[in-house]
Amino acid sequence: MGQKHSISLNKHYTITDLLMDKRNVLDNRKYECSICLELLYNKQVFQCREGHYSWTDAITTSSKCPVCRVTVKSIEELSRNRFVEEEFAELQVVCPFLFSNILDITNIDERVLESDEKNGCKKIMKAGELEEHLKKCEHRYVNCLNSDCPVPVRSNETKQHAEHCDYSPLECIYCSNKFTTGSIEKHYLECQNIVLSCEQCCTKLKRSELSNHIDNECPNSIVFCKYKSTGCLGQFKRTNEATHLNEINHTVFMTKYICGLEKKLEESNVKNEEILKTLSSMLEQLKHNNSLLKKE
Template sequence: SEDFMCQICSEIIYNKLMRQCLNGHVFCEECWKSSLVRKKECCVCRVPVKSIDELSRNRTIENLFLKTKIHCPFSLEQVNFQIKDENGCKEVLLVENLKSHMDKCLFQIIDCKFSKEGCTKRFKKQLLEDHIKECEYRFISCSDCGMDFRISYIPIHSSECPKKSVPCIQKCYKNVVRCEMNKHTDNECGNTVMECKYKEAGCEKRYLRKNQNVHFS
């Protein structure tokens, strides 16, 4: 309604202070400030106004506006707020309750929670959880070490995770935790090449650990 629009900037008076001159001409505080920079007078009736402090607030129009019923802004398409979104919010509420509603409205358009990581997707708040499940920038925990990584980095991390169980590098057919691989090859692996314990006595034979009994038999 034009009754709730500033007559200078033509904006709705939501979240605006409305001030009036001595003759009752009402504009938003921002427009009054801009106007008084140019001339110290009301731009309609020319009554002198030395500063913004001389102007009283028009609480009547402010309060009337707060008690006005409106459709949630998210009932309209975000690209063009003049077009109704058939899948948008259906709420009709008082202006004074608008902010608290909009803060939690499931039809508001939001950025992905991983926008700082690079995700550029925007969607209705009610679709957030569905998007997070498949967002390529989301973080998940490594099943082996428990640390969190972006899902796209998981294959790289998996190839170097110290807690991941991998096949023995000497192909003994045992799986070993990567960070314990040296311990395994030094002390356990049957395919580790051993020197005879009697080398100093002259034995130059080398054998696989799994064949140790054969060597000493």
């Protein structure tokens, strides 16, 4: 089993999803970047000489303040607005691991986050404390301890999950080969070292030996008389073979069988003679045709 690695939440939520006082924050637009309209969370905020502010990357891609249109030639012409940064950092937020479907979001513009009241993180904190909290949150999603398992697991549930995980490693107690919880049952249906009972005689033996035992050894297996080819259709348990041979006079079957072979042999001889006559006739005809060709 490997170490637990937190699963990235990039693009699965925005800070807006976590704000406790979301409506007021969005309505007054105080913490909104004037260029990209994103909230100024965890960013360095700069303002133009007229006091309009944006976060660093946004304002450096624009040559003018989007509000007053004053020209901004370089970042050095702007002043840092630490007051807004610190004020935003004081806003109350919830942990994104409160939500049960935080990792299922594919379209962030159409998402509906669902609170997990039973297993989700209930902590409320300042926005400035969020990043540090995410690193150690006991409810954060991490990779399963089993490297092949694709299921994200909450950090405080990894052991419980591993007990039922289909990818937990297991060793077959019969052959010592390695499998997983999800595949071991199928293997047990095929493992050649599993000891089984013969249904006929209850003898214990490995699965790999069972077929040969039934076909050639089991005293209770039903077998045909060894003179079946001569016409005896007797069937009995292997252990009763001697009794059958003593009770039935197989000379009759053997005599009839031999007579049948002799008749077939005679029929074959007749057919062979006919074939030889036909071949001889064809040969004579070929010789005759050949002599005619030479005369021409």
